[in-house]
Amino acid sequence: MTYCVGLCLKDGLVFLSDTRTNAGVDQIGTFRKMSLFQSSDRFFALMSAGNLAITQAIKEILLQGQLLNGKNLWNIKNAHDAAVVVGDAVKQVYERDHAALEKAGIDFNCNLIFGGQIKGERPRLFNIYSAGNFIEATPETCYFQIGESKYGKPILDRVLGFDTSLDLATKCALISMDSTLNSNISVGLPLDLLVYEKNSLKPNKLVTLDESNPYFQMIHQLWGEKLRSAFNSIAEPTWSTSTPGGSISAPAKKMGLVPINKPSLSMTKGKKSVKAIAPAKKKKAAVKAKA
Amino acid sequence: MTYCVGLCLKDGLVFLSDTRTNAGVDQIGTFRKMSLFQSSDRFFALMSAGNLAITQAIKEILLQGQLLNGKNLWNIKNAHDAAVVVGDAVKQVYERDHAALEKAGIDFNCNLIFGGQIKGERPRLFNIYSAGNFIEATPETCYFQIGESKYGKPILDRVLGFDTSLDLATKCALISMDSTLNSNISVGLPLDLLVYEKNSLKPNKLVTLDESNPYFQMIHQLWGEKLRSAFNSIAEPTWSTSTPGGSISAPAKKMGLVPINKPSLSMTKGKKSVKAIAPAKKKKAAVKAKA
Structure with missing residues (x-):
């Protein structure tokens, strides 16, 4: 498994990826899931989840600068076209491998976060799917997760917004990763972290964090x-009906309580201790009520 | 989807279930996922996730008190045998429906949390799978989740232990549910909550919570x-290398930084702004080093 999270904020981009790979729990490996691309007028980061053979093949096409429909990451004019190039690399690997993968009963499984900036544009962030199609982050939905996303999502939803500062957002991404590391052993240290400052066109804040990193330890x-x-x-629940203000036992408006099922006589057939006293009790109560 | 969580603690059991069902996001329903069974010497609760037609059929067999291998929930002698009865009900529904489900391309999908107490035994909790087999909670692993379990798992892992009081554990289950409700719209209010106190053999603390419940609102x-x-x-990261104590930029012990890939000349073919200055610069540096 994998956990990567990418944030697209007012002041720049944050990329955080783990490095654990596994083929079953008995085959654990360490592979980087982050790749960086830089020239004088552009900077891109790619993070990958899914089948490692597929994602390494995609990365290799991009690193070699292969021309896909005449384009590669170095000659395109804007970040949207860069995402198209990455999508085309996905499609090329699909063409090469999907028939053999299908025969082996293996899904063509890859999921990518790709983002960066070309001089003159704002920083942009994309989530590229295994069909090579993609979506872009917006101020309303300013982050993407790939891999094991659920454990680390609540803190992102509670804290993060487009205007969050890069430092706060970095802390948030690291807490999101920490929650994931705690709950899923197929996500593991070290982590690659890149905080990209808008218009810098270079990876000024790039670090690899392992268990010895003082900030991550903290x-x-x-x-x-x-x-x-x-x-x-936070206060524990009070069940007293005499304090209805903060009581947990206030009744719901549209639904009654869960019904309690009791046995009929025939159901307890074969059970020694059954005594048919319920009807007798009821009768007594009825007599009392009348009295 | 569904989220149910069951806890087996020193002082008793906690059961919490949502009530939302869906067949696609355009078909949302409200169905109870908790069923209660009580007689003078026993109390059981069942919570279900998965295909609603399957789980309702299982519940019906149990409610009718059908004898499965001569046993039902009312005549068995211990909670382990009660879990066997529930498992047998699962198997009976499987026998009835699996061929038709297979033809329709539908998985036989059900997952149950079942627990309670028979007089003379301790309270016990089981997770019963779609094959009718099951596992039991222990002091080391004292909770089970079914349905959408991931969003609500971190808080359980951080806070819960076998010795946790029922009130604290109830609060923990409700926070776990709240995190799930926030992140997955296929889990929804109202909630059915039962806090079963050891040796009571009855559901003293049973409530249905909707948006108007003051404690859940709080x-x-x-x-x-x-x-x-x-x-x-928590402090934001500091990138300064002059304060290595709490700095995020301390280097990892076994891995260097992610390499930064730069274009070779051939890769930028077709791009106007490329200037072949890199080699010249290197030469100059080399000259300097010699000087």
Whole structure:
């Protein structure tokens, strides 16, 4: 598995990827899922999830600068066309390999986050699918995740917005990654982190984080503590019906309680301890009510 | 989709289920996923995820008290045998429906959480799979989730233990549900919540929570706020290499930085702005080094 997250914000882009690969839990490897492309007037980052043979083949086409419909990452004029080039590389690998993969019963599985900036344009971020088609991040939905995305999504949804500063967003991405690392052993350290500052056209803030990184250590330890203390600071439920204000036992408006199923006499056939006392009790109660 | 979570703790059991069903996003329904079974010496709760036609059929067999290998929920002697009965009900529905489902290309998809107590035994909790086989919760792994489990798992992992009190555990389950509701629209209110107190043999704390429930409203609002303030209280990364103590830019021990790929001359063919100055610069540097 894999977890990568890419953010497209007012001040730039953040890319964070893990490095664990696996073919079953008994075959774990370490491979980079981030690739960087830079020339004087452009900077791009690519992160990949899915079948490693497929994603390495795509990366190789891009690194070699193969012309796809006459274009490669170095000669295109805008970031949208760069995403088209990456999509075309996906399609080329598909053409080469899909028949053999199908015979082996293997899906053509790849999912990419690609982003960067060409001089004169704003930074842009794309999510490129296994068919080579893609979508672009917008101020309303300013991040993409690929791979094991669910454990790390709640914190992104709670905290992140297009106007979030790069430092805050970096912290958020690292917490999102930490939650994922905690819950899925197929996502693992080290991490590759790139914080791309708008208009810099270079990877000024690029780092590889392992268990010895002091900042990631701090996040890992402190976030767990803070979560637990936030949890502890919320009141426990009160079941008393005499305090309906904050009570958990206030009835729902449209639904009653779950019905409680009790056995009829025939159901308990074969059970020694059954005593047919229920009807008798009811009768007694009825008598009382009348009295 | 569905989200249900069941906890097996020192002091009893907690069951929490949503009520949303869907066949595609354009067909949303409300169905209970919790069923309760009670007689004088036993209490059981069942929660279900998966194909609704399958899980309703299983529930019906149990409610009717059909004898499966001579047994039903009312005549068995211990909770393990009760789980066997539920598993046998799954197998019976499989026998009835799997051929037709296969023809329609539909998986036999069901996943159940079943638990409770028979007088004289401790409370027990089981996760019953679509083959009718099952596992039991232990003090080491004291909870089961079915349906959309990932969004709500981190808080369970951070906070919950076998010794956690029922009130704390209830709060934890509700926060886990709240995170899931926030991230997946195929999980929805109202919720059915049962807190079963050990040896009570009855559902004393049973409630259905909708958007008007004051305690759930409080959790929903406060947890988001607390998470954000926990997030804000952690320091942002510093990139300065002069403060290596808490700096994010400390190098990893086993891996260097992601390499930055630059174009060779041939790759930029067709691009106007390419200037072949790199070799000249290198030469100059070499001259300097010699000087």
